[in-house]
Amino acid sequence: MNTSEFPSHMTPRVKKLYESLIDKALGDRSEEWFTPEMFHDVVKSKDPNEKFPLWKSVENCSVIVRRAIAIDRMLIAMTDAQNNEKTHTVDIYEGDLLLGNMPMGSNGLGKVFPRFLTDDELRAGSITNRNAASLFGHNTMNYEELLHDGLQKKIDFCSQKLNELSPLIKQEKKEVSTLRKQYENLLADPQASAEAKEEALRILRKKDGMLISKKKKFDFYWGVKLACKAVVDYAHRFADIAEREADLYPQRAEELRALSAIARRVPAKPARNFHEAMQCICFFHIALHASMNFISLGRLDQVLQPYLEKETDKAKALEIFECFILKCAGRLNLTSKYLIKQDHVDYATVLGTHPYYIDQKAGVNNFLQNIIVGGKKPDGSDATNEATYLILQAIENVNLPAPGIYVRIHKESPDRLIQKVASSVYRTKNNPSVINDDVMIPAMYNSLMQDEEDTPATRQKMQQLANDYCVDGCWEPILNGKSDWTFTMLVGMQAVESAMNQGASLKKDEALFRGAKVSPSTPLPKSFADLLKYMELHMQFFVDQAIMSLFLYYMIDENAAPSPLFSAYLEGCMQKGVDKASGGANHNLGGIVLGSVPDMVNQLSALQHWVYNKKKYTLEEVCEAIRENFGEGNTSLPDSKKLLYLNIRIDFDTNSPKFGDNNEDADNLTCKVLDMFERCVSKSSKFGKMLFQDVAGEKEWRKIAALRSLAGYSGLPLGITFNMKMKITAGLGTFEQYNWQGRGIAASANRSNGAPIAPNFSPVPGTVHSGILSTLSTLSKLQLDRFAAGTITDICLQDENASQQVVAQILREFIAKQGSMMTVAIGTTEKYQKIYEAALKALEMPEQAASKLLAQYADVNVRIGGWQTPFITLPLDHMLNYIKRPVNA
Template sequence: MNPTIGEYPNPSSRIVALKQKFLDYESFMCCQRARIYTEVYRETEHQPMIIRRALALCETLRQIDLFIEDGELIVGHPASRPRSAEVFPEVSFHWMKEIDEFETREYNRLKVTSEVKAMLAEIHPYWEGKNPTDKFRARRPEETKRAFAAGLLSNPHEWSTFAHVGLDYRKILTKGINGLLEDIKKQKASMRITDPDYHGRSVFYDACEIICEGVVDYAHRYGELVDSFIARTRDPVRASELQGMREVLSRVPLYPARTFHEALQSFWFVQLITQIEGNGFSISPGRFDHYMNPYLEKDLEEGRLSVERAIELLDCTWLKFAEIMRVDDKKAAEVNAGYASGQNLVIGGIDSKGKDSTTLLSYLCLIANYHVRLHQPNFTVRLHRGTPEEFLEQVVLSISSGNGMPQVLNDEIIVPSLTGRGLPLAEAREYIPVGCDEITVPRMWGRCNGGYLNFAKVLEMTLNEGVDMKYGIAFGEPPSLRMIGSWDEFHQAVLEKIDYAVERQVSEANLTDRIHEEILPLPFLSMFLDDCIETGKDVTAGGGHYNTTGLVGVGSANIGDSLFAIKRLVFDEGRLTLAELRSVLLADFEGNEPLRQYILNKIPKFGNDEDEVDQYVVGVTNRFFDAVDRYRNNRGGPFYPALYSVTAQVGLGGATAASADGRKSGLPLADGLTPMYGQDVHGPTAALKSVVKVDLVRSPNGVIVNQRLTSGILGTPKGREKMELLLRSFVDIGGFHWQFNIVDNKELLEAQVHPEQYKGLVVRVAGYSAIFIELSKKAQDSVIARNAASL
């Protein structure tokens, strides 16, 4: 029998205390990393950029202040103080003009001490003109600049390093740093000075060696810190724990892991240091229950570990994920509200041979999620037709914890979506989600988020003849409305503007690749991806085994619902002309509330299994898929389309005027491929049937579908049994992704009024979870506005 949530329903007192301490901490902006990076960059102007970045990371690992929380069993923190964020000046520093607003802004608030402000003011001038934002402003085409200003496009890598990747954690577990260094030295020895790529490979290997030295020093520093705790502790139980931690740190990450504790600690060092090297989102653990399970089972078989202790060690690791935070400007914070970090850990699913791969650790991960109930890791379960009943029961129990996790993915759809792109079947079966649910293959590079495209803005610019309704920005050349005489002509004009927007999106993504290759290589991350050490190339230079780029469409339901409403109102019923509709939208429905209510309540909407409207979402997404499939990125790989949004639907909605689906100006768009808030009125099955009409196999980079369920619905055996049947139906009818919020409006509204009483309330936002009170009011309201369905 596998361990169950029923057997282990409650976390240990250690976990309860560590979680409460985390929730009680105020979050600060820290600048130790920024100071060290500035010093190193100033001293190495003559060096190759990859060497400069390696030296800066190495010095940070040697100098940054370390600490260990009382009761911790896994060590390592991303900042110099608890639950805080370091500054990455080489990536993003234009937000200095907002420095006095960080403590009071709506989302991702950070306290900033006078000392930190003074240090940042001192180093800021050095970085002017040196980070990606400055490079984009200098090199982005004028037409694309206007598209960004109007809210047609958004690029998350203007302010972050590349990520959205699953690393090969087996390398650190089975080889350790010493083994990696041996691999690097073998490659160096195999080169000849006359090789065309000799100089490029040499500096890559030198950078890797420099960082490895820093990683070893970092672990040694933690070992010395544990020694200091041992010397002064008077609690014999804690002293014994510290001795065990010291033994672990004397072994990893320098050598291969032997025990479950060593494996967890070694894993965490890699997970952490990749996020000290860069501030990119979604460094994802991937199939954690596969590569970590052998260490767990060996310890249990040999009597070194009890199930209870294994769960506590796992719970300690689970808590660590929530510590990853970033300093974002207001625009980026709106997209990533709630300190999103996208560290997607997945369990279950089939293996490379097509067999169910559920392990003992799969069950323990479900227990850890039930115990910890925080917003990270972004926890996912892969389902398939052969998912064991016992496992599915525990998945539903874990979902009932109320933190919006785990989300579920469907192997029966996702594997064919990857083989259809040419991936070998065995590799496709090993797929992992990164970030929200962007699909990639572990260990093999794919930049999953190349930027967002606002579908609602495409329709807006068509209706307003190429002039943005919100800001009056002109771009593109749609035909005059006077020249459109039929529905088919109007519909075709909208579809052509999707092609135009994708062209701009592709250009931006390729410019992003070029800028990051030039100034933001990631040698430590590259060490844990296939082919980079073999080829001696950084991932930003195309060293990964695969080199895909994801392009993301936002607001599918809005454009589909709007198109159907326009057809009905203008071309079928003749209630008003296109020009009159444009005037209504420009005025934000002022004086036309009866028309708006007619649109909202009488015209069918996507999410209710009605073909007459669903066909327009299908048509728009197909046109988007077709457009994306035409292009290659500048690393030689394909573009993969996606339909998700993180919280970009809030920011992009804020930049979008009123739309013909009845949405008011500035309100959020629909998230992912989810029906618009409040419009899926016939329950979850009907909503899912609408979603699967979209050709989801053509969206290999990910699809997000949110479903809110009434509170308490999984509190009874009958309710959980219905949920299990619903998940089986999700697999059978061809769903791609599904996630659930199980919380009532009364609790959410109370949390808005008394946030101090709801520090631990976690909700599902849009492909990730967040602590509810740390979201902006607009994002909170969008969660509240979703219909709560019963089963």
């Protein structure tokens, strides 16, 4: 079959599965969640069948071993018939070509997992917001090794390592015991010299450190072995379930027995064909997400191509992949009526050592799982293949919000791929999203070269890694199964407000005089140059805090949230015998993402024009108007103030240059803001690495250790503790947080107090009047290839003016204009307004009537942050934001 002949519609069996999912998603799913009583207590486990060679009970095992046992407990609970009456994780749906089902969970609703931390660990972790729920899966899986080798090879490797380490540990324990007795004897001997005692203590500590290191490795391999074996056992239990189903349903017995045979083979053994490859990926992906590793799917077209080449029935292969899409979307919620009953987010849902307060409703259907296709191979050649087109067609046919899909394109991408992407975007109205390799590959390469020796061999290695990049569960660029990634965010408008208001917020609070003091005080700016100078000082302060938090994340995570299952296939961990949470990955990336840049530009543009150039208003008058929200809703203001505030608002909102409208003044300001951010990140990176990572010389270590302690950590630097070096990357965007982040920001150009900021790196809705191509022209001036943490622009086309040809033209312009990342939605203000009104009505209607009303809009998906979501589930503020977005090309 030629790739152009992939069927452009779902088969009856897939359509039936799709309709069943939509019906379920429109109802109350609160009873489908696992509850604590469904799990065995891992910490207090007394199972006599479990042998622990170095400890007497599970409670005394290390955290990583307990977590691996908890993974097994979770997968056992997922195949328990009694639990299944509520959770439906055992169900084999009629016509389904893949076994296994996701348990409920999402970024916005949280996760449920067996407890594996002790009371003391939970109490101690409360100060840093770390517990078992702290896992945040901003990583990606490369399934190539798993499909090629199977899990049994990994299990056997772990067994070999355990057999090697066990006698060494026993021997060293004896040696440590002997050295400790010798040291104690020296302490008791009045004739022993101080030098002898110090030397004995030094030898004891060195030997004890070697023993601890070996024990940690032992625990790592033991945890990986237990976790991998748990997935094999899970697959085998499903094989048994399919066999029993075959006996109960003779009309489908042949198909069920075939599924059972596949589950007996994978993921334990290598996959031999496309169906086995997809079932292998399905089982492991479910296990990762069930164990709270919300991991993305990586470059699946590269992984699946060898197996698709062996497949003679390409239509069947498409059908299998469509079933996989339905598995990934199995946790979907299409109504907002029952979300409070499904709220399983607790205090420790975090990104680092500080709480990350998520916009839960916006993240209800965010499962942090993306597929990446196209782009370049590690050697730099084009990677487009038959599996690229199969995946695109499957996503287009099913048109669900999950999993997300990104297509990497570049100037040498086949025209056929551009046309296929355009066709998919036009048909689905929002899928796929695109990334420009010509921008992202240089950005990734430059970041990877940080702190590396500039040699031909290093350059070649880093170039290959950069060529093979992918994105995580949102849109942040990472390495393909070869990096651990964490990030932090900041809102740039805070720096603007601080520069205008001497280090204080402009949100009105009479108890705080000028406002909340968020940054060190600076003078009132007398010129626009002063304003930019002070803004950079405040931005540096916020960036310092953000980057130091990235390093603090790695100082404590191994003690709360290790990941033995994911670490089994994260490059570097198995070779080192070190979990990803302990710096085991070969490459560690820390990203800092700046939000509200479009709002910053719009505000600075208005200030420059009306305060400093035209001198129509004073800065004090503008700050006063902002504190009063431009007078909105305040009837007690004098008429003179109302008129002043109204004039300021009109000039700021409508009579000033805007971001993304191809205006020279606004574009120049954008460049200045990005240059400033780049300088701040560079300075903060050097400072953060000096404090937390680099091994200092003898003359400096005391000073740096004292600084590190001031920053909140008194231990050794990462370079010693984990033997790792973090590459700091910078990006521009908001994810779904533009609604939440705006709450803390006072009024500004084109915004009221607390209103959403601009989404990602996109024009403020309603401010672009020259068409989408003008926004792309703005992007061409910004040198976005310096931002390896990604720069994503969301555009929304008016439906009546859009066509496949128009989308294709935009894609080509996006590449030519050096855009970085782009999402495209196609809709109309009228359609979004109609759905908004229906969602309001549904909140007051009985369940059945509400479901019927909303069902007609279930296939309308839009981009929010880094994923697709059904429009009917958006928070109302997000809906209103989208209503303003559609523009002409």
